[in-house]
Structure formats: C-alpha cells, structure tokens
Amino acid sequence: MFVKLADHLNQGLRKLPIWAVYAVGLIWPVWLFYLAATGAMGIDPVKELEHELGELGLQALIVGLAVTPLRALTGVNLIRFRRAIGVLTFYFVAAHLLVWLVLDVQILSEIWKDILKRPYITVGMAAFVLMTPLAITSNNWSVRKLGPRWRKLHKLVYPTAALGGIHYIMVGKTWEAESLLYMAVILALLGWRVHDSRKKQRSRAIHRGKSAKPA
Amino acid sequence: MAYKNVLKYSDVTPKADYMNRRQLMGGAAGLFAGMAMGPALAASKYSTDATPNTFEEISSYNNFYEFGTGKDDPARHAHQLTIDPWSVQIDGMVDKPGSYGLEDILAKVSQEERIYRFRCVEAWSMVIPWYGFELNQLLNMAGVQSGAKYVAFETLVRKEEMPGIRTVNVDWPYREGLRLDEAMHPLTIMATGIYDKPMPKQNGAPLRLVVPWKYGFKSIKSIVRVTLTDKQPQTTWNMLQPREYGFYSNVNPEVSHPRWSQATERTIGGGLFAKRKETLMFNGYEKEVAGMYAGMDLAKNY
Numbered sequence: 001m002f003v004k005l006a007d008h009l010n011q012g013l014r015k016l017p018i019w020a021v022y023a024v025g026l027i028w029p030v031w032l033f034y035l036a037a038t039g040a041m042g043i044d045p046v047k048e049l050e051h052e053l054g055e056l057g058l059q060a061l062i063v064g065l066a067v068t069p070l071r072a073l074t075g076v077n078l079i080r081f082r083r084a085i086g087v088l089t090f091y092f093v094a095a096h097l098l099v100w101l102v103l104d105v106q107i108l109s110e111i112w113k114d115i116l117k118r119p120y121i122t123v124g125m126a127a128f129v130l131m132t133p134l135a136i137t138s139n140n141w142s143v144r145k146l147g148p149r150w151r152k153l154h155k156l157v158y159p160t161a162a163l164g165g166i167h168y169i170m171v172g173k174t175w176e177a178e179s180l181l182y183m184a185v186i187l188a189l190l191g192w193r194v195h196d197s198r199k200k201q202r203s204r205a206i207h208r209g210k211s212a213k214p215a
Numbered sequence: 216m217a218y219k220n221v222l223k224y225s226d227v228t229p230k231a232d233y234m235n236r237r238q239l240m241g242g243a244a245g246l247f248a249g250m251a252m253g254p255a256l257a258a259s260k261y262s263t264d265a266t267p268n269t270f271e272e273i274s275s276y277n278n279f280y281e282f283g284t285g286k287d288d289p290a291r292h293a294h295q296l297t298i299d300p301w302s303v304q305i306d307g308m309v310d311k312p313g314s315y316g317l318e319d320i321l322a323k324v325s326q327e328e329r330i331y332r333f334r335c336v337e338a339w340s341m342v343i344p345w346y347g348f349e350l351n352q353l354l355n356m357a358g359v360q361s362g363a364k365y366v367a368f369e370t371l372v373r374k375e376e377m378p379g380i381r382t383v384n385v386d387w388p389y390r391e392g393l394r395l396d397e398a399m400h401p402l403t404i405m406a407t408g409i410y411d412k413p414m415p416k417q418n419g420a421p422l423r424l425v426v427p428w429k430y431g432f433k434s435i436k437s438i439v440r441v442t443l444t445d446k447q448p449q450t451t452w453n454m455l456q457p458r459e460y461g462f463y464s465n466v467n468p469e470v471s472h473p474r475w476s477q478a479t480e481r482t483i484g485g486g487l488f489a490k491r492k493e494t495l496m497f498n499g500y501e502k503e504v505a506g507m508y509a510g511m512d513l514a515k516n517y
Contacts, residue, residue: 036487043276045487106491
C-alpha cells in the first residue's frame with residue numbers, strides 16, 4: 001500500500017513543472033521583503049527578515065539533503081527538482097547575507113570586523129563560501145565538463161549543511177530548541193549517508209567475494 | 216520610504232493635559248494602585264527629550280523568558296499572569312524585613328514620569344516613558360543596614376501562569392543585582408507604568424526595575440523579592456554565560472559582546488531602512504553615573 005502511495009505521488013509530481021518550483025522560490029523572498037518594508041513583519045523588520053531568509057535557506061538545504069534518503073526509504077522521487085532546490089537554497093542564503101550586510105550591519109568596516117572576529121559569522125560565511133562553487137557549477141555544461149569530479153565537488157553540500165546548522169545554534173542567546181532541532185535533522189540526514197555508504201561498501205565487498213569485515 | 220515619526224508624544228497630548236488626566240484618574244480611584252500619586256507637572260530633569268517609542272512598540276517587542284524566548288511570546292502569553300494581589304519580600308540586611316504589599320509601598324512613595332533610553336544587550340534600543348519611583352525610596356522604607364553592599368532581586372516564578380518556566384532551560388527564578396550605590400542612584404527606578412497606562416504584564420507588571428545605563432536584562436521584571444546583602448549576588452545571565460554577561464553590564468560601545476559589536480544599535484520603530492545609531496557610553500548617562508566606576512577597568516568588569 002505504501003509503495004502504491006509513493007507511485008501515486010510520483011505520478012503527480014511528474015506533472016509539476018520545474019519552472020513552477022523556481023517561480024515560487026524566486027518570488028518568496030521578494031514577498032518577505034515586501035512584508036518587511038510595509039510594516040507587516042512586526043516591530044523589528046530587519047531582524048525578522050534576516051531570520052526568515054536564513055531559516056528558509058536552512059529549510060531548503062534540508063529538503064535538498066532529504067531527496068536521496070526519501071527515495072531510498074519511501075520510493076518518493078524528488079530527484080527532478082533537486083537542482084532547483086539547490087539553486088534556490090543558494091539564492092535564499094545570498095538574500096539572507098545581503099539583508100545582514102545592507103540593512104543590518106550597514107557599515108563596511110564593521111562587516112569585515114564581524115566576519116573575522118565573530119565566530120558565528122565566520123561559520124556562516126564559510127558555509128556561504130562552500131556553497132558558491134556548487135551554485136556556479138549547477139548547469140549541464142559544468143556537469144559534462146567536470147565528469148566524475150562534479151559529484152565529488154557537490155559533496156561540499158555536507159559540510160555546508162553542518163556549518164549552517166552550527167551557525168543557527170550560535171546565533172541564539174541561549175541553547176534554543178528550534179536551532180537544535182534543525183541541527184538534529186541535518187545530522188540525521190548526514191548520518192543516514194554514512195550508514196548507507198557503509199552498507200554499499202559492504203555489499204560491494206561481498207560481491208567481490210571478499211569478507212565484509214577487515215581481517 | 217520608511218515612515219518617520221516626527222511628532223513627539225507631547226505634540227499629541229500636551230504634557231500638562233495628560234498629567235492632569237492622571238491626576239483626575241488618581242482622584243477618582245485608589246483602585247488604580249500606583250497611578251494615584253500626586254503628579255509632578257514639571258518634566259523630570261532625568262528625562263530625555265528624545266521621541267519615545269509608541270506604546271504598541273514597547274508592549275509587543277519584549278524579552279521575558281518566563282513567557283517564552285520569542286520577542287512576541289510575552290505579549291501572547293503574559294495575560295495569564297495574576298498581578299493582584301502582589302507583595303514584595305524585602306529581606307537580608309534591612310531594619311524592617313517582611314512582606315510589603317504593593318499598595319502599601321505605592322502609598323508611601325512619590326511617582327513621576329521618566330523618559331529613558333533603553334538599550335538591549337542584543338544591540339537594539341528604544342525610548343520609553345516609564346512611570347515609577349526611585350528605588351532608593353523603597354530601600355529607605357525598609358531601612359538599609361550599614362554593612363549592606365549589594366541589592367539582589369528576584370522575579371516571580373509561577374509555573375501555571377508562566378509557560379516559559381516549563382520550557383526554557385534557565386535556573387529559575389530570574390535573578391538580578393546591583394551594587395548599593397547603583398541601587399540608590401536617582402536614575403534607578405521601580406516602574407509601575409508606561410505612558411499613562413499601568414505596566415503591561417509583558418513589560419514586567421506590576422513592579423519592575425529600570426536601570427537606564429545598563430543593558431536591558433539588568434532591569435528585572437515582576438519583582439517579588441529584594442534582598443540586601445554584603446556579597447555580590449548571582450545574576451541569571453551571568454550564571455548562563457559568564458563570559459558574555461557580566462555582573463555590571465553597563466552599556467559600553469567599546470566593549471563588545473563576544474559574539475557581536477556593541478558600538479552601534481538598531482533603533483526599534485525605524486522600519487526596514489532605519490540607519491543604525493552610535494551607542495553612547497553608559498547609554499548616554501555618562502555624566503550622571505561614570506563617577507561610580509572611577510578607576511575600574513570596564514573591559515574587565517563588563
């Protein structure tokens with residue numbers, strides 16, 4: 001029954017055009033910006049917008065990381081959308097960074113001081129730097145050009161996710177439940193990959209007729 | 216463009232008028248405990264002439280972890296709090312220890328408006344027209360003994376009415392403290408209202424401390440206990456993260472928080488495009504309070 005449900009879902013998802021995912025994703029931060037600018041985001045719109053965009057980036061990152069385990073565990077296939085999810089993640093995080101630069105800190109000299117002196121900002125910036133080559137190479141030409149190195153390069157999303165989660169925890173004044181929950185989900189998704197690759201290694205070893213365990 | 220309020224509160228309601236209204240209301244009812252004192256028609260010399268934030272801004276953007284850690288949690292949950300009856304336990308090194316009913320306290324002190332700058336350690340700021348009385352009046356009422364050096368404060372802990380007590384990981388009650396000279400300083404007040412309204416529960420009703428030259432978390436809310444002591448008391452944020460929050464926590468643009476700069480502040484109410492403002496030493500109260508810290512290394516005693 002569960003398999004059937006996944007089939008139904010996959011059939012439905014096939015009808016969803018990828019451009020629709022891009023469209024919603026592109027408009028979303030613009031909408032948030034509009035809310036903040038018109039006073040619909042409360043008393044402290046700078047912090048709120050910054051926070052909303054950062055959280056959106058983490059959420060998109062988590063959805064992107066969930067694609068593979070979701071397919072393996074439930075059969076639901078979102079792989080068609082993964083590039084869009086990845087590109088949008090970068091877009092959300094870039095918007096988050098831009099709000100911080102332009103609307104929050106504002107002063108150029110302070111920005112550099114903050115990046116170098118404040119660990120939570122250093123960590124956040126590191127995550128952004130790691131994401132940048134992924135965004136640049138998210139086109140067919142790069143996939144062809146880089147070949148197997150493309151897959152290797154895009155494994156950078158794992159440290160990016162971990163750094164993003166750490167950044168969120170460090171922003172809080174205390175240990176906040178919400179950021180810890182994000183971190184737990186990220187660690188679970190990364191942990192699944194470690195587990196999965198070990199499993200594959202073992203079965204490969206068995207296929208080659210060797211013992212799964214080192215002697 | 217961002218909306219910029221150029222009107223002062225006094226432009227909307229002339230001060231003499233709302234002071235009179237307060238007097239009328241006060242005359243009408245001792246029911247509104249705390250509002251009933253004779254009004255001082257002249258503005259306090261301690262008030263700033265900066266434009267205060269709106270009542271709406273002041274009462275919907277709060278840090279009061281007993282009601283949750285979100286800025287809007289206190290406004291959402293604080294209505295559950297019962298503030299009547301209210302009494303304050305005054306103990307330790309005082310001549311007359313005991314439980315002081317709020318109405319008895321308010322009958323003996325003289326209250327006035329104090330418009331103060333308010334600077335949060337999170338680098339945002341407001342201007343708030345408090346209504347209240349100098350803490351030294353309360354301390355003198357209880358009779359401070361000669362050996363006392365510090366004043367410790369505690370916030371109410373009431374699980375049934377304060378959801379944050381159950382969900383936020385803090386060693387309750389919320390605790391704060393001042394050195395005795397800081398506590399006796401005329402700028403230090405116990406506030407009972409904002410504008411001409413009784414203190415909103417999310418702002419620390421019915422009685423809260425306001426120490427305008429220190430970061431906001433020092434201004435402890437909904438106080439139920441005041442203790443005079445000769446030892447520096449434990450304070451909640453210092454217990455949580457001693458490296459980030461010191462006992463003094465004076466506003467100081469030159470000493471940054473380990474995780475962010477304190478050199479500038481976001482002024483609440485300025486909208487999305489508001490310019491940051493330079494933070495002032497002792498939040499602009501340097502002339503009044505700097506003498507108390509003469510010779511102290513403020514980078515060490517943060």
